[in-house]
Amino acid sequence: METSKKSASLHKANLKRAALPYYYLLPAFILMGVITFYPLIYQVIISFTDFQTKDLLKQLSSPELKYVGIQNYVEIVMGGLPVQNFEFFRILTYNLWWAVTNVMVHVPAGILIAVLLNTQGLWMKRLYRAIYILPIVIPPIVVATVWQNIFDEQYGAMNQLLSVIAGWFGSADPVHIRWLNEYTPPIPWLLPNGPLTLAYYAMMIANFWLGWPFMTMVATGALQSIPKDLYEAASIDGASGSQQFWNVTVPLIRPAMIPAAVYGFTLSFNLFNFVYFMSRGGPARSTEILVTFAYDLVRNLRLFGVAAAFSVIIFFVALIIFLITNRITHATESYSEA
Amino acid sequence: MTTNTKSKNPIVRLLTMNTSGEVGGRDLPLWKQILLQLLTLFIAAEVMFPLMYVITLSFSSKTTRPSSLEIFPKELSFVAYQQVLDRPTANPVTFLELLQNSFTLSIGVGLISLLVAVTAAYAFSRFKFKMRQVLMILVFVPLLMPAIGLATPLYLLLNSFRVADCGNGVIALSPFMACDVGLGKVLFNLRDSLWGVGVAMIAGALPFAVWNLKGYLDTIPKELEEAAMIDGADANQIFWQIVIPLAIPQLAVTFFLGFIGHWQEFAMPWLFLSQPGDYTLAMTLYNMTGQYAGSIPWNRFAAMAIIVAAPVAVIYIALQKQIVGGLTAGGVKG
Numbered sequence: 152m153e154t155s156k157k158s159a160s161l162h163k164a165n166l167k168r169a170a171l172p173y174y175y176l177l178p179a180f181i182l183m184g185v186i187t188f189y190p191l192i193y194q195v196i197i198s199f200t201d202f203q204t205k206d207l208l209k210q211l212s213s214p215e216l217k218y219v220g221i222q223n224y225v226e227i228v229m230g231g232l233p234v235q236n237f238e239f240f241r242i243l244t245y246n247l248w249w250a251v252t253n254v255m256v257h258v259p260a261g262i263l264i265a266v267l268l269n270t271q272g273l274w275m276k277r278l279y280r281a282i283y284i285l286p287i288v289i290p291p292i293v294v295a296t297v298w299q300n301i302f303d304e305q306y307g308a309m310n311q312l313l314s315v316i317a318g319w320f321g322s323a324d325p326v327h328i329r330w331l332n333e334y335t336p337p338i339p340w341l342l343p344n345g346p347l348t349l350a351y352y353a354m355m356i357a358n359f360w361l362g363w364p365f366m367t368m369v370a371t372g373a374l375q376s377i378p379k380d381l382y383e384a385a386s387i388d389g390a391s392g393s394q395q396f397w398n399v400t401v402p403l404i405r406p407a408m409i410p411a412a413v414y415g416f417t418l419s420f421n422l423f424n425f426v427y428f429m430s431r432g433g434p435a436r437s438t439e440i441l442v443t444f445a446y447d448l449v450r451n452l453r454l455f456g457v458a459a460a461f462s463v464i465i466f467f468v469a470l471i472i473f474l475i476t477n478r479i480t481h482a483t484e485s486y487s488e489a
Numbered sequence: 490m491t492t493n494t495k496s497k498n499p500i501v502r503l504l505t506m507n508t509s510g511e512v513g514g515r516d517l518p519l520w521k522q523i524l525l526q527l528l529t530l531f532i533a534a535e536v537m538f539p540l541m542y543v544i545t546l547s548f549s550s551k552t553t554r555p556s557s558l559e560i561f562p563k564e565l566s567f568v569a570y571q572q573v574l575d576r577p578t579a580n581p582v583t584f585l586e587l588l589q590n591s592f593t594l595s596i597g598v599g600l601i602s603l604l605v606a607v608t609a610a611y612a613f614s615r616f617k618f619k620m621r622q623v624l625m626i627l628v629f630v631p632l633l634m635p636a637i638g639l640a641t642p643l644y645l646l647l648n649s650f651r652v653a654d655c656g657n658g659v660i661a662l663s664p665f666m667a668c669d670v671g672l673g674k675v676l677f678n679l680r681d682s683l684w685g686v687g688v689a690m691i692a693g694a695l696p697f698a699v700w701n702l703k704g705y706l707d708t709i710p711k712e713l714e715e716a717a718m719i720d721g722a723d724a725n726q727i728f729w730q731i732v733i734p735l736a737i738p739q740l741a742v743t744f745f746l747g748f749i750g751h752w753q754e755f756a757m758p759w760l761f762l763s764q765p766g767d768y769t770l771a772m773t774l775y776n777m778t779g780q781y782a783g784s785i786p787w788n789r790f791a792a793m794a795i796i797v798a799a800p801v802a803v804i805y806i807a808l809q810k811q812i813v814g815g816l817t818a819g820g821v822k823g
Contacts, residue, residue: 179606187696273529300790
């Protein structure tokens with residue numbers, strides 16, 4: 152009697168203990184169920200419909216709502232949406248190009264500036280470090296709006312700066328480059344799949360300003376963990392400065408830089424605020440990326456069914472990118488252990 | 490040199506700062522030093538150019554657009570700031586209301602997602618249970634989706650929560666009731682309110698908070714908890730009396746990092762909100778540029794840009810060490 156009672160209460164206590172983690176998970180999962188998982192399922196359902204503004208009131212029970220199967224997906228990928236200047240593969244290519252070129256500029260620049268700052272005996276290092284960190288401190292929406300004004304055709308600082316420089320070479324004409332509105336691509340062959348308008352270059356310049364300091368920060372951390380004796384040994388062996396850079400510095404900061412580059416790639420790939428604040432995807436959707444186009448589908452075009460299908464596509468693009476980048480990061484992890 | 494680095498004079502310390510512990514200045518030939526200084530100064534100029542430009546603009550009293558390049562303030566006028574604070578937009582909304590909306594959203598979203606996330610993070614970090622793997626993947630999946638990817642369903646679902654006056658003394662609460670004819674006069678639409686925007690923003694913030702906090706809790710050594718367990722403390726006591734106090738610094742950093750993000754949140758509010766009284770500072774800034782800017786003088790735009798940037802910059806500079814420590818592996822010394 153006694154023992155069975157005891158074991159029963161022990162059993163109860165064990166059950167209670169086994170249930171405990173679920174209690175801790177409950178608040179988050181109830182909330183996520185309502186505001187994340189249910190909307191995700193809802194999104195998939197309406198991606199098979201022609202949901203439009205007229206269906207807003209009654210939604211899925213709207214008598215006018217038609218189930219159209221995979222038509223939205225087909226129209227997005229193959230063309231046929233009632234949207235001007237939209238071509239799925241052009242935007243996807245541009246989006247990848249935009250992310251890759253940004254990283255390709257930010258990472259080397261970030262490393263070189265970190266190496267420069269790490270030079271032994273350089274004066275005023277601390278001052279420079281304090282200045283170079285400033286772009287990280289300013290919110291990107293502010294950065295994008297300020298650069299948008301800088302690239303203004305008539306009153307912008309960039310054209311004024313170029314006018315000043317042109318003045319040194321004897322040209323009195325003010326420079327009037329239509330940075331954000333000119334549609335003709337300056338280098339037509341660079342991306343055969345679509346126009347790389349001047350707006351792209353303007354945004355590359357602005358995002359360069361925004362992007363390299365983070366890479367410098369990461370590279371500085373990695374540089375400072377390299378033992379000094381390695382350089383001494385290398386210079387005793389007669390390695391020149393550039394040999395030391397390629398054979399000591401680069402391999403040793405690679406494990407830190409590759410995850411940073413992957414992070415930068417994902418960030419640039421989905422850089423909604425910056426793109427939307429600077430070019431709004433224009434001119435003629437030439438600088439549109441997937442997320443800005445998805446946003447336009449809901450906010451301005453109000454094609455909810457198509458927008459839902461587009462978001463599902465974005466999800467799978469993001470998934471593929473994650474699987475690839477995850478592989479790259481893991482590969483470098485084992486590299487750093489080896 | 491070593492005596493100089495310990496000098497009380499901040500300028501001397503700044504000039505002779507040893508950031509990586511080497512003996513400075515001596516081993517760099519002068520011509521090289523000058524060359525490198527030119528390079529570092531050029532980079533500093535590149536960084537300062539847009540900043541000086543917007544600062545100069547904001548202190549200008551000129552309401553015309555700039556006709557020539559100015560990157561050093563010629564005057565120190567606060568007219569633009571004053572005008573932005575007095576009447577930030579063409580709409581009848583005060584600066585304080587905009588500021589309050591921005592703060593309400595960023596603090597509210599940050600606090601709620603943190604509070605709800607911390608217990609889940611604890612469960613994932615400390616317990617072994619059935620379905621742990623599956624549930625963790627469930628939390629991870631929404632992280633793959635960019636926040637905009639959830640905008641459509643959230644817009645539609647939140648839009649169906651409405652309170653409407655049908656006219657004949659009947660109040661309809663949709664989605665449970667509807668007016669017999671038409672929409673009625675909509676008194677409240679969850680989608681078109683700060684509450685709805687908050688919900689949409691939490692949807693994006695919560696999975697991130699769970700994941701981030703779990704990562705931190707994993708780094709807290711378990712010895713303290715084990716000792717408490719031997720002393721007879723149960724899991725709840727351990728959570729509230731040991732884990733939470735230990736995690737508070739990281740909770741604060743997570744909150745502030747979230748705040749920086751939510752402060753700049755633009756996509757959801759711009760999609761959801763239609764009444765100027767609900768607008769945030771980020772939306773106002775957006776309205777001051779490009780095709781929407783109309784005739785807004787650039788000095789006012791510049792003042793607004795600096796006002797929007799200020800809280801974020803202050804937090805970053807105050808928490809620089811923690812943020813840098815979290816972002817970089819090696820950590821920046823000096």
